[in-house]
Amino acid sequence: MAGPPRLTEGAAPGGRATILDVAAAAGVSRQTVTRAVNGLSGISAATKERVLAAAERLDYRPSRFGRGLVTGGDHQLGLVVNDLRNPYTPQLASAVFRLAAEQGWNVMLADVDLASDADRMVQALGAQTDVVIGYLGTRRERWNALLGTVPMVELDPHTEPSTAAVRLDPADAVEALADHLVAAGVRHPVVLDHSEAGRPSVRGALVTDALRRRGYLPELVHAAQATAECGAAEATRALARFRRLDAFVAFNDVTALGVLQACRRAGVDVPGAVRVVGVDGLSLGELVAPTLTTLAVDLDEVARVAVDLALGMLAGELPRSGPEVQRTVRHRLLLRESA
Incomplete structure (x- = not known):
């Protein structure tokens, strides 16, 4: 895979809407858009409403890089897991962390099974990351809504996924x-x-x-x-x-x-x-x-496929749902002494 996509102030990868597009659509300055999407004072309620409506219409997501959040510009990948006490989880997480590091990305981890408020944790993760990978289970639709426009790659969905997904097929x-x-x-x-x-x-x-x-x-x-x-x-x-x-x-x-x-x-x-x-x-x-x-199942391959999908969606090279962003990783019989 190529290096992580880079954003500039006036352009977004894959033709996605920029802050300048929103400003033009709402008939305001770039600074006004910044104030509206970040909840800052200094603009009227009507102006804020008009800007946010334009942002939603254009599927615009504020750039963390312009806001200087978290790491001052590094890309952030969110990883949603079920339970770090299960040895499966840290083995998968280490594969994702390792691959993300090779791409110059940071990873933010959310263990939703151990969280006191899983919904709030997922929402916070979406606010601080560029793309999210993970297990959603029965809470898929609710968490998808909380993530908003953040691209999502679901791991091992049990029903037809509404986002990009990596199926594990035994x-x-x-x-x-x-x-x-x-x-x-x-x-x-x-x-x-x-x-x-x-x-x-x-x-x-x-x-x-x-x-x-x-x-x-x-x-x-x-x-x-x-x-x-x-x-x-x-x-x-x-x-x-x-x-x-x-x-x-x-x-x-x-x-x-x-x-x-x-x-x-x-x-x-x-x-x-x-x-x-x-x-x-x-x-x-x-x-x-x-x-x-x-x-x-090869968890390194699962991580590789999921991150590849995430990068493709973030760069605008792949859609965020549909057959083009569905992948399958298959299990294999590994005979050892116990059988």
């Missing part, structure tokens, strides 16, 4: 895993999912369906949280309840680590008696014994 890897379990002689698998009881997650449904199409009747177990603690607790109950089970497919790697712990405490040999599989491909899966088989 479907091919799930099929490869199902074939591997058949070849390995597994007969009684348990899918340890994280979802509402009776309603599998997207990946839980993919795994269950793939196993059923191969003649299995997998047991579906629901964990209240996708944590090692919940994984261990549910695996302990499953080992006691399903005497013939010989494989766990866990919602993610962290849950799978809890399964490994439960098997070790119960004296169950992995992979001799029970095979264990996670999802995500976290590096910590190589640090446990046995090493963790997983459906791995």
Whole structure:
């Protein structure tokens, strides 16, 4: 990718509206536009209203560089994540930080699960950044509205996205895993999912369906949280309840680590008696014994694709929604000792 786009006072990348365009449309000076969009005194309410209407009509966003906010001119990328206590999150964040640094960007991080007021945090992030990447989940529409004209790249949307997006697709890897379990002689698998009881997650449904199409009747177990603690607790109950089970497919790697712990405490040999599989491909899966088989996604690639989309939209080279800004990163089956 080329270096970050640079803004000047009279021009914006990709033909986006500038402060001079707004001034001309509203019939005022550049200084008046600055006062109106920044809420400064010295202009009438009617003038402010006219300027803001022109700015909205032109889809104008005030330049942080002209206001000298944050770092005096460096580009700012906002990253919205769910929970820094989950090892997946810092591994993804480090990939984004590393790539952004190569482009001369700074990154502002918002952990919305740990925030006291997530809406306020997202709104503040939009005010201080040029583009936002992250997980929106069910709060997508509300947060999109809070971000206003700030370009957004959603990660792993579960429904059709209204912005640019990077989908994470485990479907091919799930099929490869199902074939591997058949070849390995597994007969009684348990899918340890994280979802509402009776309603599998997207990946839980993919795994269950793939196993059923191969003649299995997998047991579906629901964990209240996708944590090692919940994984261990549910695996302990499953080992006691399903005497013939010989494989766990866990919602993610962290849950799978809890399964490994439960098997070790119960004296169950992995992979001799029970095979264990996670999802995500976290590096910590190589640090446990046995090493963790997983459906791995390349988080460096996820970061690379997301930042590429962000730069393209900011430069005006890409639209902010639609098929042109939809990308997919696929998982792969990574066989290690646990399966």
